Amino acid sequence: MTTIHYRQPVFFVSHGGGPWPWMPDYLNTVYANLAQSLGDLLDSVLVRPKAILMISAHWETPEFTVQTALQPDMIYDYGGFPAHTYQVRYESSGSPELAERVVALLEQANIAVATDAQRGYDHGMFSPMQVINPAADIPVVQLSLKKGLDPQQHIAMGRALAQLRDENVLIVASGLSYHNLRMFNAHAAEPSRAFDQWLFETVVEQQGSERNERLNQWELAPAARIAHPREEHLLPLMVAVGAAEGEQATRNYHEAKFMGGLSVSNFAFGELKATS
Template identity: 60%
Template sequence: MTTTTSRLPTYFISHGGGPWPWMKKEMGPAYDLLAASLADMPRQLGRTPRAVLMVSAHWEAPAFTVMANPHPPMVYDYGGFPAHTYQVRYDAPGAPDLALRVKSLIEAAGLPAHSDAERGFDHGAFSPMAAIYPAADVPMVQLSLRRGLDPAEHLALGRALAPLRDEDVLIIGSGLSYHNLRAFGPQAREPSKAFDDWLDRAVVGATGGTRDAALLDWASAPAARIAHPREEHLIPLMVAVGAAAGDAGERVYHEDAFMGGLAVSSFRFGG
């Protein structure tokens, strides 16, 4: 595979809610800080990658499943939003060659892998990418989580995918550092801060095996099950950390009052 002179970092991003980039009129400035942080990613990278591998919280499958569609359609996997948001388009090309490479790396690590030639982009992918690469001119492949959401398995997945960083592929885990739809707003201020503070210590304050061990035991963190009653929005972080190996982490986005009271963050590893 083609290598580059510098290894790309990996990211775990908080991707926001639903089709927010197309709701500026309805949302006002609520997403300005998140949008700015995502839009800054190309500057941080210093070059345009040949493709993005996106691991979204919104796709789970029995085996790790990679999108092989050369022209991915849209998956409007949300409800209750304005009618126009069910017509939005993010027409980035797929990358079947990358899909094959991803599948082979996963299989070589002894993990179950499938491909899906029909799958399209869900909002965990197309919403943040509309801010990162608004021209939709960077090929993107999505990779599912595996049902069961085993942290160790997803760390192992990240380790299997690490060679892609030297092949000019940007690995992004897309979720939310706090995701409890029944506890948003001011009531979530304290638990979201407690968990976010722990998360920053776990992934920025440590590296390597110490960091992995903290993430494996994430459910013991302060307010963990308030922040994540179900952990699908946290598990993409495990993939980003696994692919990061011993590279240090940095918090590249943070706010304490997102959506009326949430502490939320995004992280970069390496680079």
């Protein structure tokens, strides 16, 4: 029998606001296009992954830290939402085996790494995963960002984890391409459009060292600090780029009038199913 090798792709996705998948008025209106894109994600890969490694904007630690619990609890890291959204569950298991592999790969790359057996799933994980895989039958492990939010360190971390893709692990980086909560309306139309265009030119039209360098200097992009007053929601993209360093990216989700006027995008790296 001939074995066909397949390297899992890498995704950078928007996780949306709070627990939106459990709020039908949001799910079917303002989030309808994002939900369609996330719902198509697993259908776009050629081989169903055995596990998912999720890098969420909502977890920062002094060193890169991997979640090791077999059955992580839920962290309701949002406020002002309906009472029922503080009871939602995403019941996937964790994977101590994958956590151990992440530690080994980072240590081999001389990147300091810690483990956390108590850390639960935050909404940067469970909100998109509720739409990506509502059956929750694929183990998911979260990996933190590193405080300081240095782009090069996160690109290097992604690079060290790229081998997981050859081991049937899907890497999903969860953030937002625009994250200025004080300017989340039509007033942000032009700055978000300018930054989103720069992001497309950087991520899709470049690759390798040139893409890395542009992302390392992301603060020089048009409207950069309007789009990201603090960059924790952009940094998961750096991990995705590091894990797919020499590969072409595609923009697999884009809206120009999200939330009344925002330009936002998601990206995929690597081989996907051909679409008709």
